[in-house]
Amino acid sequence: xxxxxxxxxxxxxxxxxxxxxxxxxxxxxxxxxxxxxxxxxxxxxxxxxxxxxxxxxxxxxxxxxxxxxxxxxxxxxxxxxxxxxxxxxxxxxxxxxxxxxxxxxxxxxxxxxxxxxxxxxxxxxxxxxxxxxxxxxxxxxxxxxxxxxxxxxxxxxxxxxxxxxxxxxxxxxxxxxxxxxxxxxxxxxxxxxxxxxxxxxxxxxxxxxxxxxxxxxxxxxxxxxxxxxxxxxxxxxxxxxxxxxxxxxxxxxxxxxxxxxxxxxxxxxxxxxxxxxxxxxxxxxxxxxxxxxxxxxxxxxxxxxxxxxxxxxxxxxxxxxxxxxxxxxxxxxxxxxxxxxxxxxxxxxxxxxxxxxxxxxxxxxxxxxxxxxxxxxxxxxxxxxxxxxxxxxxxxxxxxxxxxxxxxxxxxxxxxxxxxxxxxxxxxxxxxxxxxxxxxxxxx
Numbered sequence: 507x508x509x510x511x512x513x514x515x516x517x518x519x520x521x522x523x524x525x526x527x528x529x530x531x532x533x534x535x536x537x538x539x540x541x542x543x544x545x546x547x548x549x550x551x552x553x554x555x556x557x558x559x560x561x562x563x564x565x566x567x568x569x570x571x572x573x574x575x576x577x578x579x580x581x582x583x584x585x586x587x588x589x590x591x592x593x594x595x596x597x598x599x600x601x602x603x604x605x606x607x608x609x610x611x612x613x614x615x616x617x618x619x620x621x622x623x624x625x626x627x628x629x630x631x632x633x634x635x636x637x638x639x640x641x642x643x644x645x646x647x648x649x650x651x652x653x654x655x656x657x658x659x660x661x662x663x664x665x666x667x668x669x670x671x672x673x674x675x676x677x678x679x680x681x682x683x684x685x686x687x688x689x690x691x692x693x694x695x696x697x698x699x700x701x702x703x704x705x706x707x708x709x710x711x712x713x714x715x716x717x718x719x720x721x722x723x724x725x726x727x728x729x730x731x732x733x734x735x736x737x738x739x740x741x742x743x744x745x746x747x748x749x750x751x752x753x754x755x756x757x758x759x760x761x762x763x764x765x766x767x768x769x770x771x772x773x774x775x776x777x778x779x780x781x782x783x784x785x786x787x788x789x790x791x792x793x794x795x796x797x798x799x800x801x802x803x804x805x806x807x808x809x810x811x812x813x814x815x816x817x818x819x820x821x822x823x824x825x826x827x828x829x830x831x832x833x834x835x836x837x838x839x840x841x842x843x844x845x846x847x848x849x850x851x852x853x854x855x856x857x858x859x860x861x862x863x864x865x866x867x868x869x870x871x872x873x874x875x876x877x878x879x880x881x882x883x884x885x886x887x888x889x890x891x892x893x894x895x896x897x898x899x900x901x902x903x904x905x906x907x908x909x910x911x912x913x914x915x916x917x918x919x920x921x922x923x924x925x926x927x928x929x930x931x932x933x934x935x936x937x938x939x940x941x942x943x944x945x946x947x948x949x950x
Contacts, residue, residue, distance in 0.1 A: 509666065510645075510649065510662075510663055510666040510667060511529060511666050511667075511668045513645050514527070514641075514645070514667050514668040514669070515527065515668055517641040517645060518641065518668075518670050518941050519941070521670050521941065521942055522672070522942035524672065524673060524676075525670055525671060525672045525673075525942055526671050527668045527669065527670055527671060528668060528671070529665065529666050529667070529668055530622075530664060530665055530666070530667050530668070530669060531665035531666065533624065533625045533627050533628050533671075534622050534623060534624045534625055534628060534633070535622075535623040535625070536620065536621070536622060536623075536661045536664060536665055537581070537620060537621050537661060538582070538583075538584075538587070538621060538623050539582075540577070540582035543573075543582075543612065545573050545610065545612065546573070547572065547573050547574035547577075548572050548573070548574065549572065549573050549610055550570045550571070550572060550573075550609050550610060551570065551571060551572075551573050551576065551608070551609055551610055551612040551613060551614055552565075552567050552569070552570055552608040552609045552612070552613035552614070552615075553569040553570060553571040553576060553580075553613070553614055553615060554566070554567070554569070554589075554613055554614070554615030554616065555569075555615060555616055556591065556596060556601070556615075556616040556618055556619075558615070559589060559591060559596070559601050559602065559603055559615070559616075559619070560601070560602075560603050561599055561600050561601050562600045562602075562638050562688075563602070563603050563604070563634070563638075564603050565589070565603045565605060565606075565613075567607060567608065567609070567613075570609050571614070573612075576614035577614070579617070580614040580615060580616070580617065581614065581615050581616060581617050581619045581621060582612070582613075582614055582621070583605050583608075583612075583613050583614075583615070583619070583621045584605065584608065584611055584612050584613070584623075585605055585606060585607070585608050585611045585612075586604070586605065586606075586623070586624075586630055587604075587605045587621050587622065587623050588602065588603075588604055588605070588621070588622040588623075588624070588630060588633060588634055588637065589602055589603050589604075589605055589615070589619045589620075589621055590602040590619065590620045590621075590622060590637055590659075590664070591618060591619060591620075592618055592619060592620045592658045592659045592661075593618040593656070593657070593658050594647075594650060594656075594657040594658070596618065597643070597646060597647070597650070597658075597659055598643055598646075598647050600638045600643065602634070602637060602638065603634075604630055604631065604634055618658075620659065620661055620664055622637075622664060627671070627674060628669075628671065628674075628677065629674060629677040629678050629681055631678075631681035631682075631684075631685065632677035632678070632680055632681040632940065633669065634681075635680075635681060635684050635936050635939065635940050636669045636670070636940050638936065639933070639936050639937045639940055640933050640936075640937055641937060641941075642667065642669075646659050646663060649663050669940075670940060670941050670942065672942065680939050680940065680944075683939060683944075684935070684936060684939050684940075687935060688932055688935075688936070691928055691931065691932045691935075692932075694928055695925055695928050695929065698921050698924055698925050698928075699925065701921055702918060702921055702922070705914055705917060705918055705921070706918075708914070709862075709911065709914045710862060710863070710864055711864075712907075712910070712911075713858060713862045713863055713907065713911075714862075714863045714864045714865060716903050716906070716907055717855070717858055717859055717863050717865075717893055717903065718735060718736075718738060718863070718865060718893055719737075719738070719739070720739045720742070720895060720899065720903065721902065721903055721906055722739070725739045725740070725741075726739070726740040726741075727739060727740060728740040730744050730893075731744065732744065732891065734865065734868060735865055735891075735893075738893055739895065741895070741896070742893055742894060742895045743893075743894045744891050744892070744893055744894070745891065745892060745894050746888060746889050746890065746891055746892075747844065747856075747887060747888055747889070747890045747891075747892060748888035748889070750846055750847060750850055750851040750856075750892065750894065751844060751845055751846055751847060751851075752845045752846070752847055755806065755845055756844065756845045756846070756847070757842065757843070757844060757845075757884045757887060757888055758806065758807060758837070758842070758843045758845075758884070759818065759839075759841075759842050759843075759883060759884050760780075760807055760818070760836070760837040760838045760839040760840065760841045760842070760843070761804055761807050761836070761838075761839055762839060763839045765800075765804060765839075766778065766796070766838060766839060769794060769795060769796060770795050770796070770797060771795075772795065773793075773795055774795040774796060774797050774798065774801075775795075775798070775833065775834070776795060776796050776797070776798055776800075776801040776833070776834050776835055776836075777792065777794065777795060777796070777832075777833045777834070777835030777836075778792075778794035778795060778796050778835060778836060778838050779792065779809055779815065779835050779836070779837055779838065779841065780792070780794070780837070780838035780840055780841055781817050781819075781824070781838075781840055781841070783815070783826070784815050784816065784817045784824050784825070784826050784841060785817065785824050787826045789826075789828065789829060789832045790832075794838075796835070796836065801834065801835070801836060804836050805836070807836040807837050807843070808834070808835070808836050808837075809828050809832075809835065809836065809837050809843055810828060810845075811828055811829060811830040811831075811832070812827070812828065812845070812846070812848070812853045813827070813828040813843050813844065813845050813853075814826065814827055814828070814843070814844040814845075814846070814853060814856055814857055814860065815828060815837060815841050815842070815843055815844070816841065816842045816844065816860065816882065816887065817840060817841065817842075817882075818839075818840045818841060818842050818882050818883070819840055819882070825857060825860040825861040826857070826861070827853050827854065827857045842882065842883075842884060842887055844856065844860075844887070848897075849897065850894065850897065851892070851894065851897075851900075852897055852900045852901065852904070854900075854904050855900040855903075855904060856892065858904070858907070859892050859893070860890075865893075866890060866891075866892070869890055869891065870882075870886075870890070
């Protein structure tokens with residue numbers, strides 16, 4: 507069996523002359539003890555939950571607690587320590603930071619952190635870049651223990667990791683180089699993400715206006731009777747979804763989880779559809795199956811072409827139209843099926859309203875704020891109000907949007923591709939720098 511040290515040596519390959527590599531246990535303390543803290547119980551310290559730990563650096567330090575309140579049951583760290591997430595998927599995503607500007611120099615936080623206190627022979631910034639480099643993360647992922655979403659990195663993995671170690675002054679120069687370069691790259695990424703937000707807002711505004719005001723700016727208007735919706739075209743209606751679906755089967759929550767136990771692990775020809783399909787819009791994905799007899803017994807939960815499926819837990823932004831030519835199947839217990847009456851409500855119009863428009867999103871937000879239940883149910887969905895123009899006008903609006911929305915979507919794809927390229931470049935630059943693949947004269 508290949509040891510962690512051997513995997514690290516293999517990953518880094520030959521190092522430049524003057525560089526060395528040894529187990530980190532000899533150059534750093536892991537999860538230092540808090541017993542030496544010389545503080546009073548009522549003194550304040552920084553408190554850092556997992557969501558305050560940045561990806562690839564940074565801690566949000568808005569929260570403080572008295573030492574006595576966090577001394578037991580939380581992870582201790584101090585200024586200068588490195589905090590590394592140990593649980594999936596936070597570890598793989600690069601969650602971690604150098605602890606700085608802590609209240610009274612001390613912090614406590616989530617138990618899902620490993621704390622590394624570098625010794626005098628390692629620059630903490632250089633070591634942090636080693637930790638967020640791909641080699642450390644990918645090999646660490648393969649060494650996790652536990653099951654499913656509870657997999658973790660043991661501290662022995664970090665202790666036995668053999669980071670590349672140039673002379674201390676070179677470590678500092680490399681860290682400074684990476685600080686400057688990654689700050690520049692991160693700035694570009696941030697600008698592109700801001701552009702994505704603006705594009706999404708503009709796209710959503712265009713759709714919302716189309717499904718609430720129509721295409722004709724000169725059309726007579728009337729009050730909708732709903733404050734946040736305002737006026738709508740005089741010949742439109744505003745109706746609850748329950749009046750626009752097929753009687754009896756138009757709104758259907760998936761079967762109870764107890765009806766879906768002991769599923770076969772092979773392709774039966776009858777699929778169980780759920781959140782992975784509704785979120786992605788890909789109904790060919792997934793590998794959950796039901797036997798024919800169970801499919802027949804649960805046929806009331808079947809989804810067919812033209813149905814809409816919503817995630818019962820989470821945002822109604824996760825709404826999709828079921829395409830044709832799917833494998834026969836049923837919805838799972840976390841899905842709500844909507845079957846519109848096509849003479850009054852085209853599936854594409856319903857999808858646009860449920861998936862894209864602000865005014866339906868606002869209704870869901872109001873319902874969720876006042877709800878006791880953890881997720882949506884058919885009672886909530888039944889009362890969602892939709893604008894309902896004549897179906898020929900629904901078609902006209904859908905056609906008009908089809909001519910302008912692809913340009914938004916193409917731009918979004920290009921910006922996302924650009925962000926992915928910058929992130930790949932950032933990762934490659936860090937790996938090259940900490941393993942000595944950059945010429946030293948490029949590291950001022």
